[in-house]
Amino acid sequence: MKRLGQYTILFERCPAILGHAAVGGKKEAEGPLARDFDQTFLDAYLAQESWEKAESMLQTEAATLAIRKAGLEKKNISMIFAGDLLNQCISSTFGLREMDIPFLGQYGACSTMAQTLAMASMAVESGAANYACAVTSSHFCTAERQFRTPLEYGCQRTPTAQWTATASGSAVLGYGRGVRVRHVTIGRIKDFGVTDVANMGAAMAPAAAQTLLDFLTDTATSPADYDHIYTGDLGAVGSTLMKKLLLENGVQIKNHEDCGLMLYDREMQDVHAGGSGCGCSASVLCGHILNRMEHGTLKNILFMATGALMSTTSSQQGESIPGIAHLIHLQAE
Amino acid sequence: MKTKTAQEYDVMVRRASPHSPVWKDCLFAFLFGGSICALGQGLANLFMLLGLTLQDARTFVSISLIFLSALLTAFGVYDNIAKYAGAGTLVPITGFANSMVSPALEFKSEGFITGLGSKMFVVSGPVLVFGLSASMFYGLTIYVLSLFGI
Numbered sequence: 163m164k165r166l167g168q169y170t171i172l173f174e175r176c177p178a179i180l181g182h183a184a185v186g187g188k189k190e191a192e193g194p195l196a197r198d199f200d201q202t203f204l205d206a207y208l209a210q211e212s213w214e215k216a217e218s219m220l221q222t223e224a225a226t227l228a229i230r231k232a233g234l235e236k237k238n239i240s241m242i243f244a245g246d247l248l249n250q251c252i253s254s255t256f257g258l259r260e261m262d263i264p265f266l267g268q269y270g271a272c273s274t275m276a277q278t279l280a281m282a283s284m285a286v287e288s289g290a291a292n293y294a295c296a297v298t299s300s301h302f303c304t305a306e307r308q309f310r311t312p313l314e315y316g317c318q319r320t321p322t323a324q325w326t327a328t329a330s331g332s333a334v335l336g337y338g339r340g341v342r343v344r345h346v347t348i349g350r351i352k353d354f355g356v357t358d359v360a361n362m363g364a365a366m367a368p369a370a371a372q373t374l375l376d377f378l379t380d381t382a383t384s385p386a387d388y389d390h391i392y393t394g395d396l397g398a399v400g401s402t403l404m405k406k407l408l409l410e411n412g413v414q415i416k417n418h419e420d421c422g423l424m425l426y427d428r429e430m431q432d433v434h435a436g437g438s439g440c441g442c443s444a445s446v447l448c449g450h451i452l453n454r455m456e457h458g459t460l461k462n463i464l465f466m467a468t469g470a471l472m473s474t475t476s477s478q479q480g481e482s483i484p485g486i487a488h489l490i491h492l493q494a495e
Numbered sequence: 496m497k498t499k500t501a502q503e504y505d506v507m508v509r510r511a512s513p514h515s516p517v518w519k520d521c522l523f524a525f526l527f528g529g530s531i532c533a534l535g536q537g538l539a540n541l542f543m544l545l546g547l548t549l550q551d552a553r554t555f556v557s558i559s560l561i562f563l564s565a566l567l568t569a570f571g572v573y574d575n576i577a578k579y580a581g582a583g584t585l586v587p588i589t590g591f592a593n594s595m596v597s598p599a600l601e602f603k604s605e606g607f608i609t610g611l612g613s614k615m616f617v618v619s620g621p622v623l624v625f626g627l628s629a630s631m632f633y634g635l636t637i638y639v640l641s642l643f644g645i
Binding site: 211212213214307311312313314315316317318319320321322354355356361364368371372375399402403406407410411482 | 496497499500501504505507508511512513514515516520568569571573574576577578580581584585590593594596597598600601602604617618
């Protein structure tokens with residue numbers, strides 16, 4: 163493991179994703195990526211008493227499945243990096259409470275999948291962990307009640323608003339057969355002054371553009387060198403803005419897709435600007451993308467999850483929304 | 496990356512962000528809101544036919560609409576109507592009922608006192624505070640003016 167350029171980490175032994183799993187809710191099971199989920203739940207409560215417990219259960223299921231698919235047991239995992247959107251990351255702590263695995267909580271808003279994956283890769287590559295697990299989740303109902311209004315409150319969503327995914331994704335890293343983590347670029351916080359909490363894509367687009375530019379500079383590559391560049395939940399507005407910002411800086415990307423635009427059928431499922439939430443990019447990566455990389459349809463991709471680092475308090479105090487994006491470069495064997 | 500001021504980026508964001516369909520929203524709000532008012536009038540006529548005075552009938556209309564709104568909220572239907580109706584379901588008394596019942600439903604998982612009891616006013620609280628303040632200010636103004644015979 164060594165530093166490459168100013169912001170990128172190059173892995174020399176390249177940890178592999180030994181197992182991965184994606185679980186989702188009903189809406190996700192009705193979306194275009196339904197077949198890529200390992201498990202979907204039609205009951206939004208997952209037979210639990212509260213939405214929070216239901217989200218915790220999503221993480222338990224995703225992590226357990228990923229560990230099993232890696233051919234490992236819980237006791238083999240040296241550490242688990244987990245995070246979610248809820249205050250004090252309770253979905254992670256309560257969901258993983260019974261697993262008895264050394265735990266490090268993470269918060270990166272919707273960028274958490276890339277953040278936990280970066281941490282797990284570094285832990286494995288450095289020898290700090292034999293096997294490390296990355297997991298994150300979101301639940302539409304828990305996010306709505308924490309960040310917005312009660313679920314049954316009758317209001318209209320703006321066309322720029324995004325739909326928080328009820329989903330979780332998990333990946334187990336170690337040395338062995340699997341998709342390899344080649345580079346990681348840790349993003350810088352970028353804030354271009356967006357204050358509209360119903361337009362998160364616009365707030366996160368500058369961070370995404372910056373991280374991609376940093377990665378391309380550090381590795382001296384261009385977007386065309388990769389099969390696909392996936393961003394995590396910029397949605398329709400954010401994707402347009404990121405491409406415009408990149409173009410202004412002399413970078414054109416034609417092979418871009420956004421997890422928030424892939425998870426749902428925007429028109430049919432009424433999700434406005436697309437999906438969002440930690441579970442959105444996590445489940446698209448740990449389901450759809452990694453499945454394709456294992457089947458050989460995709461070989462060389464960039465996964466960049468983006469997050470909006472605000473809270474309800476900061477928004478009510480009129481603060482703008484800082485954005486973050488971390489990049490993971492993945493290569494099939 | 497080239498630096499950008501908040502104003503420059505704001506121009507970019509405005510161009511990239513689709514606007515709400517204002518005319519459609521207005522039309523739907525008019526139709527749904529109008530229908531609720533028509534329903535209220537229908538109920539008032541019905542109550543008066545049953546022998547209530549105009550004033551009592553109006554009270555019964557409010558009670559009926561609040562009940563219907565609370566019931567539809569509890570059945571998870573109200574927000575689906577409001578998605579299309581917008582201000583049409585927000586402005587009449589039905590919107591106020593929905594703003595009380597929806598947090599009550601939502602926060603019962605945190606207990607009857609710390610959850611339901613304290614969070615019930617999370618949406619309607621500001622309406623009550625400023626509504627009551629405005630009516631007090633209005634009343635005081637009328638009182639002061641009346642002292643001067645205006």
